[in-house]
Amino acid sequence: MSTLTESAPGFRPGRTLPLRVEAVRQLKRRRTQVMGLVLALLPFVLVAAFAIGGTPEGNPQRGPSLMQTATESGANFAATCLFVSAGFLLVVPVALFCGDTVASEASWSSLRYLLAAPVPRARLLWSKLAVALAFSAAAMVLLPLVALVVGTAAYGWGPLELPTGGGLAAGDAAWRLTVVVGYVFASQLVTAGLAFWLSTKTDAPLGAVGGAVGLTIVGNVLDAVTALGDWRNALPAHWQFAWVDALQPRPEWGGMLQGTAVSVTYALVLFALAFRAFTRKDIVS
Template sequence: MSALTQGTEGPVEEAAPGYRAGRTLPLRVELARQLRRRRTAVMFGILAVLPLVLVAAFAIGGDPGGRSGQVTLMDTATASGPNFAAVNLFVSAGFLLVIPVALFCGDTVASEANWSSLRYLLAAPVPRARLLWSKLVVALGLSLAAMVLLPLVALAVGTAAYGWGPLHVPTGGVLDAGPATGRLVVVVAYLFGSQLVTAGLAFWLSTKTDAPLGAVGGAVGLTIVGNVLDAVTALGHWRDFLPAHWQFAWADAVQPRPEWSGMIQGTSVSVTYALVFFALAFRSFARKDVVS
């Protein structure tokens, strides 16, 4: 703990012997706490099962085929393992991958307040900035792990079901399996970067409410609003400032000749919003009256 001594310039706070603020709430401790939670296992389980569900759907409904002479990424799902992994990212990028990010980042602080354990962590004493930093790093790490898990399982399942081969591009041409795998790594990195705005929003809301569902639901709801606004073509170039406008820019990375401009713009927009929300989270939590 700490003691107060009276000096010539007023009270001076002295730390207890051996106390180091940087050693409180280590990342490994916070990570172990979050991994033991049921919602973490359920979320990873859902993402791991999705590829199996898609394989079963293709087995029941038959191989996908082009409609009206148009070939989409979905139509190439059964061409190879890399194609199947790309399709899993395609069907989940718009909404499914938003959920683990909002869950891990929105539930982390609000759940402590809901359990009435937040004040005990701060009384340990864990500095507020240190507590938020540990929780943010672990939440982002779990979010990244969720995004990596899906394509890894999909690649394994797809290879077992459809074989290992090149990535067939809907617009024509193929990418050898090796370069295609590298491109998928780039896609996952971009998806993580594009979801940082959701992470920042959920984390900020988590410091503002004691209801985890409110923080998670608020982040997901506002993400949906962004998708709706992006569909309003009357907004014109204003849509360029919406993170949702760039959510499928990663498709340019799986072309024979990749185009990076859309991904760069999308990442810039998302990171800018995220930094603002993270700053708001630290600012509001530093001034928050923690009573639970």
């Protein structure tokens, strides 16, 4: 079937399942809209929490933190929102968008009809992966962007006050926060790879999403086991907050470079496993 179709006059595999069509399908889904609403509401929840409980006091043993400077300016509030959400909340949309790709189509029994359209398997997977990563990146941008607007309205526009002292002008702060968002997205590629690979192995979307979130949590737990020593350097979770080094008077890039290398390496392996599993998957079963 595939050979006959691909040799048919006028057939172009690259024009099947355009990214725009897949993006519109995913955008109209209820879980996409709900996730966007949750991320957009988080800054308002934090503003209300600070209004009720005040700004947290510092811990003398751990030193100053971003939480102490959260209400200094809109830029500080945006950085704080990233700090409190990067460890878990931002994991959820990445796992959801990437884990619900193939598995949801299989659970609805629509996957076989997509391939019979015909859409080549590699093209189908690339389209879904590209859209899932694009929506994941949008989630990373949405939260700090809304937080910046809400924080500026609540606390005013000003420099990014650093916990260690000093501050960054608005232009420099915007550039640093852009770097931070990019690194947070890179660090979440492991979760994306896990969810995407599991999505090709199961017909249960919740299994793929929950499995990716669960394995990410396991990585965080293992990183907390100090007895592992240098073995923790191979864990993506070990580098998830390396972006804090960018919010220093003189930013340090070593930790972020190592964290990006670890995350991208794991992600590429997992994406390759996903493509291998999907090319051998019995869609009819």
